[in-house]
Amino acid sequence: MKVSEIFLSIEGEGIRTGAPAVFVRLFGCNLRCSYCDSMYAVEGSDFQELSPVEVFEKVKSFNTQFVTLTGGEPLIHKDVEVLLKMLDDYGLEVNIETNGTQPKPSGYRHMFCTMDWKSISSGMQPKMKLENMMTLSGRDVLKFVVGTEEDLQDAARVIGAMEAEYARRGMKLPTFYVSPIFGTMKYEDMVDWILHNATMKRNNVRFQVQLHKVIWDPEARGV
Template sequence: MKIAEIFYSVQGEGSLVGVPSVFIRTSGCNLRCSWCDTPYTSWHPEGEMMEVPAIMTVAQSFGARHAVVTGGEPMIAPGIRELTQALRAAGFHITIETAGTVLADVACDLMSISPKLANSTPEGPFAQQHERLRLQVDVLSQLTSRCSYQLKFVVRDPDDMSEINQLVQALGAGKEHVILMPEGIDRDTLRERGLWLAEICKQTGFRFSPRLHVDLYGNRRGV
């Protein structure tokens, strides 16, 4: 499978924020988000082909007990089933970060689903494909029934809440599963959007998530 990077850091987003984790980032994605913060896995996929044993050797070298399989879109990666089974056999807690557009037979402890809102649709030749694929409610319903999950929405504007509320209602998801995170790749943008988004969380009861890795390290790879 094509791997963009493997690194050790703290989880920067969601319900496990702050937990030391090894990140296994697959390369390749079926979407083309306009604000994608890892274009080297989607718009211009980079990486090297690695077999599962080689991936595991690197992953286990850090001594972490939490593994985050991310992308790109890891659910389309050839070998994702074998990789997650190997992680499970090695005793890792497994988080899979996915847009929730594809089903795959995976071992998983936390399905971290980030449904892509209308704010993600790009202009240009990929717009039609992205818009057609970005929300698959049937897939989301199945993913949320398979294991523990969180719905992690990337919010750019308060108007995004209408789409978020509709989807949460359609999925029958409890507020404890819903996480709102400001869109942005620099501290100033995240702080500006985070201030009004925190107020929305107070009003709705949804959870707020920072992007801790951006706050700590900036917009850098491998952190």
């Protein structure tokens, strides 16, 4: 598999924010989002070919409980399920950061997904399929990266559709996060919008900023 980087840092967003984790960033993506902050893992030749066993051994060497598999888009790699099984059998808790074009993998005891619904601002929303969001469970996360009020309105629409369907199925919804596109809409305006939208308030939508971009330079790699 093509690996962009493997490094130890803290989780910068989501349910495990602030916790130490090993990040495995795989190279290559099937989308081209307007706000992508890791194009070095999407285009070019800045990667190395490693087997799932080699990646697994490198992850183990950091001696942490949490692993985040990211990209690019990790779920388009043909050997990713081999790696996931190794990590799962070893008892590591894996967070798969995935772009919403693939359904959540199943059959793993210690894995959860942080899935994106691509906003209108991303330019990639036509690639989104609501049925992929419906594969998420109560232990997963659905993230909306937004930059405009139109993006927020679209996020509320998706959450409302999921709320109705999950109620019909008797299932627990994933945790919803709204994350601003860096340098766009004012944070206070975004938070105010969330607090005054009935669907978002009813479903306890969480606002977040990317902590790693606060601690380190926003353009830094390996953090």
